[in-house]
Amino acid sequence: MTTSENPKETPASNGLFDQTPETLSELLKQWGEPAFRCKQIVEWVYEQGVTTYDEMTNLSKSLRLLLAETLPFYQSTIVKDQCASDGTRKLLLAWADGATSECVMIPDGVRRTACISTQVGCPVGCVFCASGLDGLQRQLTAGQIIEQAMRVREMAQADRLSNVVFMGLGEPLSNYANTVHAVRTINAEWGLNIGARKITVSTVGLPTQMRKLADEKLQITLALSLHAPNDELRRELIPWADRVTISELVDAANYYFEKTGREVTLEYILLGGKNDSRECARDLAKMSKWMRSNINLIPYNPVDGLPFECPADETVEMFHSMLRERGVNAHVRASRGSDIDGACGQLRRREGSDFISITTPDES
Numbered sequence: 446m447t448t449s450e451n452p453k454e455t456p457a458s459n460g461l462f463d464q465t466p467e468t469l470s471e472l473l474k475q476w477g478e479p480a481f482r483c484k485q486i487v488e489w490v491y492e493q494g495v496t497t498y499d500e501m502t503n504l505s506k507s508l509r510l511l512l513a514e515t516l517p518f519y520q521s522t523i524v525k526d527q528c529a530s531d532g533t534r535k536l537l538l539a540w541a542d543g544a545t546s547e548c549v550m551i552p553d554g555v556r557r558t559a560c561i562s563t564q565v566g567c568p569v570g571c572v573f574c575a576s577g578l579d580g581l582q583r584q585l586t587a588g589q590i591i592e593q594a595m596r597v598r599e600m601a602q603a604d605r606l607s608n609v610v611f612m613g614l615g616e617p618l619s620n621y622a623n624t625v626h627a628v629r630t631i632n633a634e635w636g637l638n639i640g641a642r643k644i645t646v647s648t649v650g651l652p653t654q655m656r657k658l659a660d661e662k663l664q665i666t667l668a669l670s671l672h673a674p675n676d677e678l679r680r681e682l683i684p685w686a687d688r689v690t691i692s693e694l695v696d697a698a699n700y701y702f703e704k705t706g707r708e709v710t711l712e713y714i715l716l717g718g719k720n721d722s723r724e725c726a727r728d729l730a731k732m733s734k735w736m737r738s739n740i741n742l743i744p745y746n747p748v749d750g751l752p753f754e755c756p757a758d759e760t761v762e763m764f765h766s767m768l769r770e771r772g773v774n775a776h777v778r779a780s781r782g783s784d785i786d787g788a789c790g791q792l793r794r795r796e797g798s799d800f801i802s803i804t805t806p807d808e809s
């Protein structure tokens with residue numbers, strides 16, 4: 446199947462956040478700098494959290510200038526900074542080409558979670574989601590994905606950033622290389638140093654890339670957006686489900702478990718009158734047994750102009766308890782930040798920007 450790896454006008458990956466210690470030291474070597482410079486710079490960026498080259502006071506002025514000319518550091522401008530009544534904070538970032546991305550900081554007890562985007566828009570176009578309504582504008586570079594996590598880390602300030610979820614705008618596995626590069630930097634000890642188990646990549650379900658991710662030897666959580674217990678209903682909701690069956694996704698999820706020892710999280714949005722019946726709950730419970738998984742039920746966060754609604758609380762409770770009665774490890778996940786356009790892609794449509802779906806991640 447085709448997976449939209451062909452970006453429209455993706456900018457060059459030439460910023461400081463695109464570098465690994467290996468590529469950075471290679472560059473510094475070419476400039477005749479001693480080997481320890483790389484470590485100094487990386488420490489300034491990720492440990493000290495400085496935001497300009499000028500703050501790297503143990504580097505010569507000429508090196509700082511050369512770096513600024515060669516490797517742009519923070520490349521986004523903060524266009525908007527909103528705080529929801531539940532403490533969720535959202536930043537709207539604008540890139541040099543005018544594209545925008547949103548990233549979110551979600552406080553939850555002691556946890557501080559960054560929710561970040563991987564694309565500008567989304568090529569999938571799920572019928573309930575605001576992100577894909579205008580299609581894919583372009584891919585984000587690895588550096589731009591990492592920069593969002595850094596911006597959110599800055600917002601979390603003294604409270605250390607504990608989790609990162611790739612649940613913002615876009616389909617991470619159709620921007621595979623940049624997503625994996627960003628995951629590695631976020632996980633690296635020299636980078637953001639967030640444990641792999643605290644990183645979640647959510648996918649609409651691309652089996653080839655799910656297997657590839659399993660082979661990356663990362664211990665991250667893979668979340669699979671299932672949303673329906675049978676192919677027919679899934680195809681009504683997710684256009685790309687035309688190209689893939691649930692049974693292929695189950696095989697890929699089992700492969701992920703075999704290779705990583707990590708259970709796959711199944712995400713199931715509850716859409717009133719659409720996929721929230723007793724029959725759906727029964728079928729979902731049955732199919733979830735075909736793999737090692739847990740289920741996150743996400744009551745729908747309504748999107749202006751789309752004909753879906755969140756089910757009544759009793760329906761959500763009924764669906765949840767039917768799963769639990771059948772021995773399924775299922776949780777209801779609250780959508781966060783709804784008073785600041787919480788649903789995926791909403792703010793973008795209102796403000797000409799991009800947005801993010803926010804759910805609290807699984808802790809395992």
Ligand code: SAH
Nearest residue numbers: 574612615616647648649670746788789802
């Ligand atoms: N494209 C990936 C990741 C981004 S979407 C994916 O689809 O998995 C992250 C999650 O938010 C997905 O499970 C998606 O279905 C969900 N989502 C999208 N719009 C939503 C809405 N309006 N309310 C609740 N969840 C939503």
Ligand code: SF4
Nearest residue numbers: 567569570571574577
């Ligand atoms: Fe894209 Fe995910 Fe939204 Fe579907 S739910 S349109 S895959 S961001």
